Amino acid sequence: MTVDNVNIATLIGSRICHDLISPVGAISNGLELLGMAGAMDGPELELIADSVNNANARIRFFRIAFGQAGEQGLGRSEVVSVLDDVSKGGRMKYQWLPEAPATRAEVRLAFLAALCLESALPYGGVAEMNTVDGSWVISGQGNKLKIDDALWDRLGGNVSEATLTPAHVQFGLLPELAQGLGKNVTFETFEDRIEIRF
Numbered sequence: 001m002t003v004d005n006v007n008i009a010t011l012i013g014s015r016i017c018h019d020l021i022s023p024v025g026a027i028s029n030g031l032e033l034l035g036m037a038g039a040m041d042g043p044e045l046e047l048i049a050d051s052v053n054n055a056n057a058r059i060r061f062f063r064i065a066f067g068q069a070g071e072q073g074l075g076r077s078e079v080v081s082v083l084d085d086v087s088k089g090g091r092m093k094y095q096w097l098p099e100a101p102a103t104r105a106e107v108r109l110a111f112l113a114a115l116c117l118e119s120a121l122p123y124g125g126v127a128e129m130n131t132v133d134g135s136w137v138i139s140g141q142g143n144k145l146k147i148d149d150a151l152w153d154r155l156g157g158n159v160s161e162a163t164l165t166p167a168h169v170q171f172g173l174l175p176e177l178a179q180g181l182g183k184n185v186t187f188e189t190f191e192d193r194i195e196i197r198f
Helices: 003-037 043-066 074-089 102-120 149-155 170-180
Strands: 092-096 123-133 135-141 186-189 194-195
Touching: 003 043, 003 170, 043 074, 043 102, 043 123, 074 092, 092 102, 102 123, 102 135, 102 149, 102 194, 149 170
Parallel strands: 092 123
Antiparallel strands: 123 135, 135 194, 186 194
């Protein structure tokens, strides 16, 4: 994937998320009005509201992970808000440990790394994002790891026969975007944990 292709991909990601966030927000507002008016109550409304909240959280997460990133910073509270919302009701829990603000480009890499970890933890787990001595360390821990060697070889910059699918596009984007920031992606696997560094 060339730099131009990566830029086009992130612009597409930004456009899709931008266009989806407003109608999903409108549905959420409509549900709130229905609840206040007493026009609809019960488990049906709760199910729809949970689904809308989950969609909104995923769109916010994907907007950072797959969207265009400038040099502007993201504060800890904003990142934690996104991760807390996407963790609700899901099999993965995300923890953001840095106290200092980070650039949107760095947060994007961390989110893409977290998505790589998610694919290796089919039964769920915890993804922890932190900085150590100037490097980012994104680690995932769960009951059982499922490693697709071809995908992870691609992540590490090795020649790989893996065909990227929509579910695994993060394995193609992360090394390209990291390289654009002058960083190399490495990873290490353990019995119940996997760690990505850049």
